[in-house]
Amino acid sequence: MNFLKEKDLNKQIKSKSIKELDELSQSMREFLIENVSKTGGHLASNLGIVELTIALHSIFDTTKDKIIWDVGHQSYPHKILTNRADKFSTLRQYKGLSGFPKTTESIHDHFDVGHSSTSISAALGMAKARDLNGEKNYIIAVIGDGSIGNGLAFEAMNNVGKTKMIIILNDNEMSISKNVGSLSKTLTKYSAKTNFINRKLTIKKILYKIPILGRIFKRLKDAFKEMIEYNSFFTELGFKYVGPIDGHDIKELKNTINDVKDYNGPILIHVITKKGKGYKFAEEKPYLYHGVSKFDPTVEITEQKKDYSSVFGSKLTNIAKKNKKIVAISAAMTDGTGLTSFKEKYPTRYFDVGIAESHALTFAAGLAKAGYKPFIVLYSTFLQRAYDELVHDICMQNLNVTIGIDRAGLVGADGPTHHGVFDLSYLTHIPNLTIIAPSSFEQLEKALDFANTFTSPLAIRYPRGVDGDYKNDETLKLGKSKIVKKGEDLCIIGVGKMLNTALEVNNLLKDKYDIEIIDAIFVKPLDKNTILKSIKKAKKVCIIEDNQMIGGFGSLILNLISENNLEIKTKIFAYDDIFIEHGDTKLLEEKLKMDAKSIAKTINKWM
């Protein structure tokens, strides 16, 4: 597979035969499995798109033609073909190759991405720019059937008009979980119909040889195709629809794309692929091989270990047994958010709405208005898509909705598009919203018990991964924090998992200072009494939170001090006002001076 590391494969493949390209695809698959098994990363989506990527690069010149990869977790084959195969040993590691397209990484990458469904909007912007410039390059958005069901993608398609651009719909019938939604069903219908026609026509192939019959059959076939095209969702939006075609047949891909690429308007090419293609375990359980840690490629990955997500899922399933009004909602993330058991146990009370975070929240608002108690579980970074719905539909009406905010804080290898470091900043100012940041598995369970009887909007934000050393399984009371350790010289407030860091800091400094440690528990409402008492005593307060500095928990404490006209020395440990790169979470914390050692050092100097 060494030849994969040769220079400019994207150019080389333009002159290769189909047979050679097929061999290349085989090598790329082996390369992907071998490398991702060592570094972790996205696997199934990349295995599914090898041939399509080869076909695209054998037709287009990505130094001027722009391929916009939606989500971007399927861009590994593209990276291999554009001079980055030699960097795969550094994939998703600090300062190493990104797991997503990055314009700073290669001239072949044209748009940074990580969230879903941005590709058509971005591509349309680029196409309009091209047309204003009077240029002729191709603009191609490659988007999955899960992502195309998102509102942003729809808004973009609705706005394309007559603009010349190509959408490649990479249809594998999957988001990360099995895909849902009516559009997805419609796509399946299209596939089924054409397969039918193709089968019919295969039988008749021999008759084709007879000239007149051939022409008749051709006409019939065209008529059929025309009909299918006319009935398409996409033609109603003004697209020419082509397909579906086999996304693992390089010849068919090349021929079709070449045939239609100069169509003078918007065209959608429907390509059927198989997620995990060519790797048995990933084909069978693509959701297990969507995003993986290091693994042994010879044995199947076992299901996930206990983490915050699974604790949330189990506990919710548990309380839903008694409270029949509880319903759960996820946005194409049943597994990732730990809701599989809930779904299995209460199928009628479980709603996977697809990659549709905005709808998830307003849908929940409707359920709540009608007397139900929805729990929506989303990743911190994806809840950003539903900020308005949280403000306008849920909090303004003060509805009985709980949001589980998973992957809060640093997430590690997925990097800047996925770190959940803004949520406290975009949540704390929303009226009527209560926010809990549990500091342990047990406290997360208690937070769900609290949620069970609470009737206003509630956000519970918790990190990716496993538990720290600190344990607290006391029952939660609205707006009550907990003094974990008494002290006189300094008060440190830890938010969520950062309470563990606060306790480590105390360990490092305990011989020099008598530190009071508070577990915030509630970010909002603040436990003003407890906190004011503590900080008045010590006259010095530090906050440690895994959120951006501006607008986070620290700001609430500064407001509290201001409101009370106090003179208190304050020090906030939070993330800088930057987009944080990818890398191991522990390493990033050190680099950002947010590990216990760095914090202890800073405090020592500050005191």
Added chain:
Amino acid sequence: MNFLKEKDLNKQIKSKSIKELDELSQSMREFLIENVSKTGGHLASNLGIVELTIALHSIFDTTKDKIIWDVGHQSYPHKILTNRADKFSTLRQYKGLSGFPKTTESIHDHFDVGHSSTSISAALGMAKARDLNGEKNYIIAVIGDGSIGNGLAFEAMNNVGKTKMIIILNDNEMSISKNVGSLSKTLTKYSAKTNFINRKLTIKKILYKIPILGRIFKRLKDAFKEMIEYNSFFTELGFKYVGPIDGHDIKELKNTINDVKDYNGPILIHVITKKGKGYKFAEEKPYLYHGVSKFDPTVEITEQKKDYSSVFGSKLTNIAKKNKKIVAISAAMTDGTGLTSFKEKYPTRYFDVGIAESHALTFAAGLAKAGYKPFIVLYSTFLQRAYDELVHDICMQNLNVTIGIDRAGLVGADGPTHHGVFDLSYLTHIPNLTIIAPSSFEQLEKALDFANTFTSPLAIRYPRGVDGDYKNDETLKLGKSKIVKKGEDLCIIGVGKMLNTALEVNNLLKDKYDIEIIDAIFVKPLDKNTILKSIKKAKKVCIIEDNQMIGGFGSLILNLISENNLEIKTKIFAYDDIFIEHGDTKLLEEKLKMDAKSIAKTINKWM
């Protein structure tokens, strides 16, 4: 028209004849024109929906059947029919009738709203709740053809599946401006087709009388209808499509809705209405009569006066003359955002993307990546819909995009769904974003000059309405504030238009204190040097901003003080952590103690 004020008109009309209902609709129109001309409010949309509202209420019982009005600015006829006609003299005034549906106002209102495209999501939530309860009531979402093109509405339709619910598509070919987008064109196509068939069939009516021919024609008609239905965008999403029908023909409306209301799945009824119907001026220029202030109903409203929006639009048009890379984007708000002249002057460089704020931003990101300089102009409250796109697509890539944030601060009569009091809180923590809050028309112009040569993400936030007394037309420098008046005892920083308030406060207190007044100009980056110098001198600082207290400009100042280990007394004047009700802006400021007099009083006590 007094009978409109009778009790339970919604019940009374159930037994009325079509003739009586037609008379009722005439009375309601007169009532609307008379009342809205006195109070201001939404007019054109309400005039367009009179008959549809009557038809719905004559069929459904809204104490148990739930009509969810999308956006809600068309709910006046519904309010008239549900015991609120007598409150129309208080419309949109402090403590008066809301301009939108309000569940606290009537048992006939089932969901609070003000932003577009939430109705299908909310209705779906209610329908799922109904089905889980085993109940039988009707759930009806009434949505416009502009709103249905938004991503949220699409996500909801894609998620409806087989759920029994009714969508009434109120198609007037308008958002606030003329509607855009492919779906809108498709809708027009549907209308045209059926009209064609209907015309054909009318001609043949006499032949219908002959039994056999009648049957044949009937079959032909059905076949045609079937074809149209099959080709519908909505059938591809799993809906039964019915229509289009005349939205001003109560008989046709009643018959059609009655015929199909029990369909056991999702059904979409396509209704054609005319915005402004029955009032000549509003029919001709519906955008002028969308949201109106008090007016004389006998003469046509003249175009808008000079306000922040028009200043923005003129200046942008002006700088776009030299800078050919400037393009402008609006989300169905060409007039409201002052972009009409830009659109007329540079039609190829102007993009109205429809009610699609999320797409507007990512589309702009694509244009910027390709070398253009997009200016997106949105209302503060609607930018909430694009928070993720701002973070993930524009700021993460540090793109050359400027966002004009209109209607920042209190907006008055539109109330809690429309006040722009959260923007600083949801913007200040986004890395790479520069934020300017101009304090006068002239400074807004200078901000646009600044934007013209600036190459990173920039937000310019400015209020609704007219200028204050303060003038400043100095050239802006990145991160530079301006000391408007020197002083020793106290430093007051005014943000945006609130600088006028700061100056008024100074006038009230100038005999007692020597106050230094700073025009912040830049919210981010802060002018740390100037501000630190001033507050170190005075040891006391007040901030006056028209944003929610938490996470706003004040928080940035508190952070600055904390970072510099200073002991400074601070007082932030900002809006409380509540959703602020509707009412006159000046009156609301007084009630919230954010007027100069109240602030001066508080400062006096605090000093």
